[in-house]
Amino acid sequence: MDDRRRWTRRGFLTTTAGAVVSAGVGNALPAAVSADASPEPRTGSSDALHPFPVDRVRLTPGPFLEARDRNSRYLLSLPGDRLLRSFRVNAGLTASAEPLGGWEKPDCELRGHFTGGHYLSACALTYAATGEEEFRARANAMVVELAKCQKALGSGYLSAFPEEQFDRLRAGVKVWAPFYTYDKILRGHLDVHRLCGNAEALATAERMAAWVRNWTKGLSDAHRERILTIEYGGMNAVLYDLADVTKKEEYRDLAHWFDQKAFFDPLAARKDELTGLHANTQFPKVIGAARRYELTGETRYRDVAEYFWREVTGLRAYATGGTSDGERWETPPGVLSTALSSSSAECCCAYNMLKLTRHIFAWTADPRAADYYERTLWNHRLGTQNPEDGTLMYYYPLASGYWKFYGAPLSAFWCCTGTGAEEFAKAGDSIYFHDDAGIFVNLFIASEVKWPEKGVRLVQETAFPEQEGAAFRIETERPSSWTLRLRVPWWATRGGRVRVNGEALPAFSSPSSYLALTRTWKSGDRVELELPMSLSVAPMPDDPTVLAAMYGPLVLAGRLGSEKLTRNMTYGEYDCELKGEPVPVDAIAGDPRDVSSWIEPAARRRLAFRTRGQAKELELVPLNRLFGERYAVYWRVRPTRA
Ligand SMILES: [Zn+2]
Numbered sequence: 001m002d003d004r005r006r007w008t009r010r011g012f013l014t015t016t017a018g019a020v021v022s023a024g025v026g027n028a029l030p031a032a033v034s035a036d037a038s039p040e041p042r043t044g045s046s047d048a049l050h051p052f053p054v055d056r057v058r059l060t061p062g063p064f065l066e067a068r069d070r071n072s073r074y075l076l077s078l079p080g081d082r083l084l085r086s087f088r089v090n091a092g093l094t095a096s097a098e099p100l101g102g103w104e105k106p107d108c109e110l111r112g113h114f115t116g117g118h119y120l121s122a123c124a125l126t127y128a129a130t131g132e133e134e135f136r137a138r139a140n141a142m143v144v145e146l147a148k149c150q151k152a153l154g155s156g157y158l159s160a161f162p163e164e165q166f167d168r169l170r171a172g173v174k175v176w177a178p179f180y181t182y183d184k185i186l187r188g189h190l191d192v193h194r195l196c197g198n199a200e201a202l203a204t205a206e207r208m209a210a211w212v213r214n215w216t217k218g219l220s221d222a223h224r225e226r227i228l229t230i231e232y233g234g235m236n237a238v239l240y241d242l243a244d245v246t247k248k249e250e251y252r253d254l255a256h257w258f259d260q261k262a263f264f265d266p267l268a269a270r271k272d273e274l275t276g277l278h279a280n281t282q283f284p285k286v287i288g289a290a291r292r293y294e295l296t297g298e299t300r301y302r303d304v305a306e307y308f309w310r311e312v313t314g315l316r317a318y319a320t321g322g323t324s325d326g327e328r329w330e331t332p333p334g335v336l337s338t339a340l341s342s343s344s345a346e347c348c349c350a351y352n353m354l355k356l357t358r359h360i361f362a363w364t365a366d367p368r369a370a371d372y373y374e375r376t377l378w379n380h381r382l383g384t385q386n387p388e389d390g391t392l393m394y395y396y397p398l399a400s401g402y403w404k405f406y407g408a409p410l411s412a413f414w415c416c417t418g419t420g421a422e423e424f425a426k427a428g429d430s431i432y433f434h435d436d437a438g439i440f441v442n443l444f445i446a447s448e449v450k451w452p453e454k455g456v457r458l459v460q461e462t463a464f465p466e467q468e469g470a471a472f473r474i475e476t477e478r479p480s481s482w483t484l485r486l487r488v489p490w491w492a493t494r495g496g497r498v499r500v501n502g503e504a505l506p507a508f509s510s511p512s513s514y515l516a517l518t519r520t521w522k523s524g525d526r527v528e529l530e531l532p533m534s535l536s537v538a539p540m541p542d543d544p545t546v547l548a549a550m551y552g553p554l555v556l557a558g559r560l561g562s563e564k565l566t567r568n569m570t571y572g573e574y575d576c577e578l579k580g581e582p583v584p585v586d587a588i589a590g591d592p593r594d595v596s597s598w599i600e601p602a603a604r605r606r607l608a609f610r611t612r613g614q615a616k617e618l619e620l621v622p623l624n625r626l627f628g629e630r631y632a633v634y635w636r637v638r639p640t641r642a
Pocket of ligand 1: 280346347348349394414415416417
């Protein structure tokens with residue numbers, strides 16, 4: 001058994017140790033309840049779990065529906081002709097619209113990444129998630145216009161910048177990231193095909209891929225490795241997806257071309273050589289490795305993905321689930337207390353880690369993967385969208401005394417604007433997974449999911465996190481036997497309770513495991529899950545006196561007020577760096593291991609807390625709800641002197 005298998009197996013054993021296991025708990029309670037202690041890891045893609053596609057899940061009122069709707073309004077506010085302008089100019093077509101700003105401005109080397117890529121993907125995802133025709137119409141109209149640009153260019157190439165950027169890439173002359181942008185445009189078209197049923201979008205994508213095949217022809221391995229040192233997005237991942245959609249092997253072979261040996265070899269050998277690397281350059285490649293494993297069964301690529309995921313989530317991620325500082329990993333694994341700044345944790349990194357986590361979870365059903373997903377979604381995705389106008393953050397400042405900083409609506413278009421627009425479009429994703437035996441509930445988000453193959457509809461009612469738990473209603477065409485697996489999160493350290501049709505079951509499961517309920521379900525069956533939350537600390541791995549406070553899955557932020565914080569300091573344009581000075585934050589007097597020594601719940605208010613025993617007391621609220629104000633996430637906590 002190799003390391004990877006030991007790791008996975010150990011994960012299952014530790015996460016279920018101490019679980020109350022009770023199968024077939026008696027006639028009065030005809031549900032078999034057990035902790036899901038799958039004795040062997042799932043090893044191949046054939047027995048993997050499947051996330052329910054976005055169009056099977058509907059969000060119901062709650063913070064994620066609000067964020068999705070705000071994102072929808074933002075997408076609809078963007079003027080189509082302005083989005084298309086640079087593509088038309090590049091193709092020699094008439095373009096009279098005013099150019100956009102930021103990373104879409106006419107001299108930016110990444111122009112087109114948002115329009116041809118993220119915007120198409122976000123519209124397609126929103127259509128799938130909502131069924132609202134307006135989004136499909138927008139995506140379809142843009143595909144028509146982009147196809148005209150591709151036709152005018154003549155070679156299958158499609159971009160808002162000329163091929164000259166690729167000439168520089170081939171010649172080793174400085175250039176930003178042409179394949180990064182090309183990947184986004186390919187992905188946008190593939191998404192419009194997959195989610196909106198648009199055949200022309202697939203034809204455009206196939207012509208784009210044919211251009212890539214020509215471009216890569218005849219280059220030596222050494223030349224290719226040099227080219228792949230320049231950020232290339234997920235060119236491998238998108239070409240594997242194109243191969244999967246079309247069932248054409250040629251795209252699989254072309255995807256292999258983007259397999260960067262120098263990056264993958266150490267990961268396959270389980271060596272962390274990530275220090276010094278630009279973080280967001282790497283995730284899409286690893287997602288490509290995950291797709292290669294899923295399509296070909298080559299375990300090297302599963303090893304790459306799993307080892308990378310374990311290193312980043314275990315030793316390079318903050319309490320929020322985010323990773324990187326100043327876009328890079330500049331410190332050795334496990335050294336994070338010195339990597340806190342105004343430019344911590346680029347948002348794209350968290351977005352891409354969630355994408356990767358979805359693959360890891362589908363292979364392993366490892367509850368720790370779902371734990372990471374929840375942590376990152378609630379703390380580093382929700383709350384990065386400006387409630388005023390749907391604009392999005394780039395960095396997530398984690399040094400104390402800073403504030404949230406957004407891209408201006410028509411003059412930023414950062415990479416994180418694009419990934420954020422996609423994130424909130426698919427906010428219903430990864431709540432539910434299934435295998436042949438039943439449904440996994442991974443996230444507590446008000447929603448419903450349809451499983452037509454089994455004639456089942458599952459409705460989740462919750463006001464989480466105000467409500468510490470959720471209720472599930474089952475609707476079935478006919479009574480049917482399957483297993484409902486409810487995630488018992490890492491933070492459920494005070495236990496919990498489950499009721500089926502009003503009757504409490506005498507068993508529960510330990511933190512980081514699944515509570516499996518197997519029975520013949522009939523319409524109207526109702527399951528209620530109680531998961532009491534508590535305060536905890538998330539210490540830095542290299543300094544346990546530097547820590548963040550959490551309540552359940554929520555990272556808490558100390559409110560530092562909005563003094564001298566102007567609107568100009570809250571919005572950026574081309575430059576995504578936050579400008580302005582932080583306010584100083586005092587160390588906390590308390591026991592670093594005992595959060596109750598310095599935090600207590602605020603009287604009569606849910607999810608509000610305050611410090612105690614300090615010279616100056618502060619209020620703490622969930623980081624994802626704090627806007628327009630300075631904050632502190634990490635605290636230096638020093639023992640009180642007796
Ligand atoms: Zn970004």
